[in-house]
Amino acid sequence: MSFGKNVRRMRQDKGWSQFQLSEKTGIKVGHISKLEQDEGDPKLSTLYKLMDALGCSPDSLLMDVEKMNQDAILKQTLERAMKLPELNKAAIIEVIDGYCRACGMEQAFIPGNNLLRHFIAPRERLPIPEVLTGSQDAEP
Template sequence: MSLGENLRRLRIDRGMTQGELSNKSGVGLGQISKLERNKADPTLSTLYKLMTALDCSADRLLMDKEKSGLSAVLKEQFERVSGLPEGDQETLIRIMDKFCIANGLRAMLDEHRVLIGISGSSGVADVLD
């Protein structure tokens, strides 16, 4: 993700328009538009103004997914989820739990397929495959 994508996502997550972000940060509306489209490079003072207005860390604003790796992206997503209403958080927790259970069951099934294939019970292995 680029600075522009992060800026836009953070702004929208907070329910702000570009104009509202401009007013809150003191950064010109045209500059915010250019930054979100990756048509300008911000100064350090502009970054600080944006971080203050968006109440975010430099990491959240500047994170580059390709350089940071999936762990950093997951951390960022969990921080985003923490701002959602409690009911939505509970729904996402249930979804993640079900996904992890399904993934574990798939791994168990794959392991049993290997064991069945090794034991020579071709009839059962044929049914499972």
């Protein structure tokens, strides 16, 4: 993924329009549009403004995901996950820990320690994101 695609993805992850990113960075909307289309190279000051507004590392902004190794992609994915609400973070930790245990790795947490238990009342279910259900009116 190119610099421009990274900027667009991170902006969209925050639910911002180009105008909103422009307001937060002081960069003109037209320039943001050109950056997202990979037209021209940004100045260092522009990179700093984008990193500050998007709350990202230089790596996640500049790296071409299609050319990254799996460790770098995992790092970038975890950086994105760190911005999720606590309940979602706990769910991701449970999934990763369960997968690691299924692969024969040592359990990361004390046996019986269910992180989600601290966030979810008994019998409460996590909502399934619409993107995973494929339908807006599907029951979680």
